[in-house]
Amino acid sequence: MQWTAKQYDPRLWQLLIMALLLGAGVWFRDFSLKPAQIVLTFSAGLLTQAFFLHTLKLQKHGFLSAAITCFGLCLLLRSATFWVHPAVAVLAIASKFSLRLAGQHLFNPANLGVILGLTFFPQTWVTTGQWGADLSTALWMIAAGFFVANNAKRLDISFYFLLCYACLFLVIRVLGYGYSFAVFLHQFENGALLLFAFFMISDPMTIPHHRTGRYIHAVVVAGLAYFWQYVLYANQGVIWGLFFASFFVPLWNKLFPAPRYQW
Numbered sequence: 001m002q003w004t005a006k007q008y009d010p011r012l013w014q015l016l017i018m019a020l021l022l023g024a025g026v027w028f029r030d031f032s033l034k035p036a037q038i039v040l041t042f043s044a045g046l047l048t049q050a051f052f053l054h055t056l057k058l059q060k061h062g063f064l065s066a067a068i069t070c071f072g073l074c075l076l077l078r079s080a081t082f083w084v085h086p087a088v089a090v091l092a093i094a095s096k097f098s099l100r101l102a103g104q105h106l107f108n109p110a111n112l113g114v115i116l117g118l119t120f121f122p123q124t125w126v127t128t129g130q131w132g133a134d135l136s137t138a139l140w141m142i143a144a145g146f147f148v149a150n151n152a153k154r155l156d157i158s159f160y161f162l163l164c165y166a167c168l169f170l171v172i173r174v175l176g177y178g179y180s181f182a183v184f185l186h187q188f189e190n191g192a193l194l195l196f197a198f199f200m201i202s203d204p205m206t207i208p209h210h211r212t213g214r215y216i217h218a219v220v221v222a223g224l225a226y227f228w229q230y231v232l233y234a235n236q237g238v239i240w241g242l243f244f245a246s247f248f249v250p251l252w253n254k255l256f257p258a259p260r261y262q263w
Contacts, residue, residue, distance in 0.1 A: 011064040017144045018071040018199065025075070032127070037085045038074050044086035045070040048093040056097065065109075065205070066093050072110030073117075075195060076239075080123035088113040088121070102253065104260070107246050108206045115243050118236065126192065126236050145198020154202045154261075156211060160218030162188070162197050165238075168226045196238045204261040206246065213252030221245045 026033055049066040053059070069092050079085060092113030096105040099112075117124045145158065169187055173179045187193070201207065201221060208214045221241045229237030 009064065011068060014199070015064065015067055015071065018068065018075065021144070021195075022071060022074055032078055033074060034082070037079075037082055040082060040086040041074055041089045042067065042070045045073075045089035045093050048090045052094065052097040062096075065096075069093060069109040069113065072200060073113050075199075076110070076126050076192065077114050077117050078125050078127050079117065079121065084117060084121045084124050088117045091116050101250050104205060106206070106249070108200055108203045108242065111200055111239060111242050111246075114236075114239055118239075126239065145194060145202075154204045154207065154214075157207055157214040157218050158197045158202045160215050161201050161222055164219050164222035165193075165225060168222060172226075173230070193238060196242070201238075201242055206249065208249055208252040208256065208258075209260055210252070210256035210258035213249075213256040213258075216252055217245060217249065220248060 022038075026035075026038075045066050046063060049063055050060075053062065070089055073085060073089055073092065077085065077088065092109040095107055095112050096109055099106050114126060118126065166184075166188065170184055174181060174184050201218070208217050221238070223241075224244050225237040225241030227237075228234050228240045234240070
């Protein structure tokens with residue numbers, strides 16, 4: 001019997017790639033992330049998952065998704081204190097069980113965790129330039145993200161989001177305001193943006209089930225992200241764009257019904 005990638009849970013590949021990205025970032029990109037912070041994040045996140053499964057007497061599953069959330073927090077969030085990462089991990093995993101609508105959790109846990117960290121915890125930030133802006137890093141992340149998103153059958157929303165965001169930037173900033181095309185290219189060599197596009201917005205459990213709904217969702221996220229970043233001149237536009245757009249997902253699912261995604 002031959003082994004193929006389709007036989008495996010897509011989350012296994014995502015965990016492997018995210019682990020490689022985190023390891024490379026810590027060793028070669030000076031992520032300002034201590035090993036203790038990583039250990040505490042995963043310990044808190046996985047224990048929170050186990051606590052809710054036991055308390056609510058649910059089937060013992062979801063640990064892969066919890067680990068992905070922990071990786072997402074470690075890849076994006078930075079703090080000067082050791083307790084912020086595990087605290088945010090607890091809140092992010094707890095949101096899957098407490099903030100639910102129509103039988104599923106409303107927010108992407110990693111996205112919500114980053115939002116809570118930025119909003120309520122001191123000395124916490126997202127370092128958008130931590131990957132560097134060189135093209136080689138961008139291409140490697142695109143290749144890795146393409147594989148993960150395609151394996152989960154949700155590559156479409158990553159493509160839609162990047163296309164919409166690129167069109168907004170190109171039409172308004174380059175053609176409208178006269179920015180150089182180099183500024184446009186620099187924007188899309190940002191590692192944090194690519195991480196978001198391929199590892200956060202593509203989460204199949206918190207995006208619309210129908211392809212049409214996913215297209216609308218991508219447009220809304222891109223529009224909100226651009227508005228937050230370049231109209232309000234606030235930071236982390238894509239993170240906040242996804243957060244606010246999450247409130248509309250139940251509406252898109254109702255307007256465009258489709259079977260719920262199953263891992």
